[in-house]
Amino acid sequence: MNKYFGGRKVTYADLEKQMLAMKSKPSEDRKKMAIMFFLASILVGGRKSGEGASPVDSFFLRVVDDLDACVTFPWGRYAFEHNLKDVSSFLEKCDGVAPTSWVFTSFPIPLKLLAFEAIPSLRNHF
DSSP states (O other), rough: HHHHHTTTTBBHOOOHHHHTTTTOOSSSHHHHHHHHHHHIISOOOOOOOOOOEEEEHHHHHHHHTOHHHHHOOOOHHHHHHHHHHHHHHHHHTTOOOOOOSSOEEEEEEEEHHHHHOOHHHHHOOO
16 A cells, blocks of 8 residues: 555545546556455445545555455454444543434444344355
């Protein structure tokens, strides 16, 4: 990833721009970029851009170098725990009282992934 981002903090917008620039170049690097884009956009949902954008998890930048590890890593559990931290952080900002209407869009996907990892018959059937 240093090759493409020079060791700086990488955001979702950076990944999207780089992946689109690699569109016509089928390669191992493009595959890794697509995996990292998926992890950053679908798994933990860091979609903000601009000054308020949070950086892509540095773990993603390291793990894509080993595609076998990407296949066997327990992503459902990782994403579920990440989302629980987000909920806790949100509740702290609200002094423990959440608004009556609150949308938490990134939560369903990790919950589904966790089920496939935790229930062998579900994973094996689908």
